[in-house]
Amino acid sequence: MIIGEQKPLEDIISMVESEGGGRVLVVGCRSCVAVCLAGGEEEVAELSDSLEQHSDSKDLGWGVSKVTLQRQCEKDFDRSIADLVEQSDVIVSLGCGVGAQVMSEVYPERVVIPAIDTSAMGSPEGKGRWKERCSGCGDCTVHLSGGICPVARCSKMLQNGPCGGSQGGKCEVSPDRDCAWQLIYDQMRRKGRLDLLEVVLGPKDWSKARDGGTRIVVKDRRRK
Numbered sequence: 001m002i003i004g005e006q007k008p009l010e011d012i013i014s015m016v017e018s019e020g021g022g023r024v025l026v027v028g029c030r031s032c033v034a035v036c037l038a039g040g041e042e043e044v045a046e047l048s049d050s051l052e053q054h055s056d057s058k059d060l061g062w063g064v065s066k067v068t069l070q071r072q073c074e075k076d077f078d079r080s081i082a083d084l085v086e087q088s089d090v091i092v093s094l095g096c097g098v099g100a101q102v103m104s105e106v107y108p109e110r111v112v113i114p115a116i117d118t119s120a121m122g123s124p125e126g127k128g129r130w131k132e133r134c135s136g137c138g139d140c141t142v143h144l145s146g147g148i149c150p151v152a153r154c155s156k157m158l159q160n161g162p163c164g165g166s167q168g169g170k171c172e173v174s175p176d177r178d179c180a181w182q183l184i185y186d187q188m189r190r191k192g193r194l195d196l197l198e199v200v201l202g203p204k205d206w207s208k209a210r211d212g213g214t215r216i217v218v219k220d221r222r223r224k
């Protein structure tokens, strides 16, 4: 899932003010950002109330409406709220960065304010806690590292073993982060595949990573 956090309220208010306020439509998403408690129905309601309260306290006259889509990253869902968008001046997106962009593309005549900072692809790790697990490198090799991604989880993205700075199983970058290569070693030992760690991997194929520009994935459904 995509992980994101809502921006501080004062930042969102400041962005809405800089666009002149008016009729504000807060748009949430029921998918990833709802799971990470950033942009689902509840957060949409809270943010809408906060914007209304701000408007009332400053006598700004904003009209705030709200809606939560199944997936803000899909144009068809975005198009389904054309009537609401027609009656708005500014859209505040509580979708991830993808949702905000697609919304902006579907409604080019509207400013779409991104109210969420999107950070990573990861998994829920207990109540109110999510962990990054994948950086979308386009060349997945986690079968060679015990199912633990060294791109996303090693601070230096090392592919062939640890840097040597690990202390007590923690990364030298921060004592509150596990050393990915310690986790990889422990996992490989459990799997009885420490032999794999002796294989020196050649240069990773970074051409599929995002450094080459926007990636486009095309699914060919024809049977070969």
Ligand code: SF4
Pocket: 133, 134, 135, 136, 137, 138, 139, 140, 141, 142, 149, 150, 151, 152
């Ligand atoms: S190797 Fe690449 S695709 Fe696989 S989990 Fe890591 S970043 Fe994601």
Ligand code: SF4
Pocket: 153, 154, 155, 156, 157, 158, 161, 162, 163, 164, 165, 166, 167, 170, 171, 172, 173, 178, 179, 180, 181, 182
């Ligand atoms: S201490 Fe471990 S996780 Fe941190 S940079 Fe070195 S190998 Fe990577």
